[in-house]
Each structure stands twice: as structure tokens, then as C-alpha cells.
Amino acid sequence: MKAAILRAPNSKVGIEDRKRPTPGPAELLIRVRACDVCHGDLLLQQGGFPFARFPVVPGHEVAGEIAEVGEGVQWLKPGMRVGVSALYSACGQNKRCLGGDEILCAQGWEFTGVTKDGGYQEFMLASGSYVAPLPDTLDFAEAAPLMCAGSWEGAGSWWGPDLSQRQLMVRVAAYTVRKRRPCCG
Numbered sequence: 001m002k003a004a005i006l007r008a009p010n011s012k013v014g015i016e017d018r019k020r021p022t023p024g025p026a027e028l029l030i031r032v033r034a035c036d037v038c039h040g041d042l043l044l045q046q047g048g049f050p051f052a053r054f055p056v057v058p059g060h061e062v063a064g065e066i067a068e069v070g071e072g073v074q075w076l077k078p079g080m081r082v083g084v085s086a087l088y089s090a091c092g093q094n095k096r097c098l099g100g101d102e103i104l105c106a107q108g109w110e111f112t113g114v115t116k117d118g119g120y121q122e123f124m125l126a127s128g129s130y131v132a133p134l135p136d137t138l139d140f141a142e143a144a145p146l147m148c149a150g151s152w153e154g155a156g157s158w159w160g161p162d163l164s165q166r167q168l169m170v171r172v173a174a175y176t177v178r179k180r181r182p183c184c185g
């Protein structure tokens with residue numbers, strides 16, 4: 001499969017052939033259908049994320065279909081349309097995570113396309129507990145950017161008065177992202 005790889009900060013992204021990854025326990029293999037470009041991708045390329053792990057496949061605003069499920073994954077099935085959270089995974093156990101603010105978790109935090117290979121490739125791995133099923137009315141290209149903005153806006157106090165249409169959209173996005181639930185019993 002083809003993957004766009006950034007080997008080091010301040011270098012160019014190169015297209016390379018890679019072996020399709022195999023999902024491990026509680027992981028999914030996603031067939032990427034859309035992956036947005038975010039200012040975060042530019043920051044990554046410019047060396048703005050000291051915690052990035054190079055070489056890395058950028059892209060953290062991903063929507064696609066489940067191609068394969070790893071051991072232990074129960075309710076997510078091949079063929080389901082999902083968005084992959086920009087927050088690749090977090091500890092899942094502390095107060096932040098249990099309270100639904102896992103984007104603020106400081107323990108075991110992994111970021112899609114920064115510390116884990118992201119969506120600028122044909123297939124990618126995702127954590128089975130950090131994907132959101134997509135409504136049929138939302139197409140892949142519309143859903144992809146919500147996986148970043150929706151995660152951040154979903155954290156903390158995003159309920160406010162006088163919501164414009166745009167803010168309303170973000171609320172829908174946050175809801176979509178938060179609809180995810182653990183993949184394994």
C-alpha cells in the first residue's frame with residue numbers, strides 16, 4: 001500500500017510502499033477514505049511537536065471504513081464507517097478519561113499522525129476505543145475534519161449561550177466523537 005511518510009522535521013513528505021499493517025488486540029485496521037490537512041500537520045513538519053515520533057505518517061483528521069478488527073474487539077465490525085479521533089488513545093483510567101475529558105489526559109496520551117502513524121496512507125491502525133461511528137448522512141470528507149476540532153471542542157466547557165451555526169456544528173462533531181465507546185468487554 002502507499003503511505004506518505006515524514007522522516008524528520010523540516011523534510012519533505014515522501015510516498016513510499018509499505019506492508020499493510022495487521023491489527024493487534026483491541027485495534028482496528030481502517031481503510032482511509034478521507035484525511036484532512038490541518039495546521040497541526042504543518043506544525044509537525046516544521047518540528048513544532050517535540051514529542052512527535054519520526055518517521056511518521058501525518059494526518060489526524062481521518063474518516064474511513066473498518067477493514068479488519070483485532071482480537072477482543074466486540075461491537076465494531078468490518079465495513080462500518082468510522083471517524084478516527086485525533087486523540088489516538090489515552091490512559092482510559094484516570095479522572096479526566098473517566099469524565100469524558102480524555103483529550104486532557106496527561107498519561108499514556110498518543111496523538112494520531114504525530115506519535116502514531118496517521119491517515120495519509122491507504123490503510124492505518126486505530127485504537128478500537130477511539131473511533132466514532134459515523135451517521136449515514138455525513139460523508140467521509142465532511143466527517144474527517146470533525147475528528148480533530150470535535151475532540152478539542154468536546155473537552156471542557158464548550159456549552160455556551162448564543163451559539164452560531166458554526167458552533168452548533170462543532171457541538172454535533174463533539175457528540176459524534178464522544179459517541180465512541182470501549183471496543184472490548
Ligand SMILES: [Zn+2]
Pocket residue numbers: 038039040060061086148149
Ligand atoms: Zn487537526
Ligand SMILES: [Zn+2]
Pocket residue numbers: 090091092093094095096097102105106107
Ligand atoms: Zn487518562
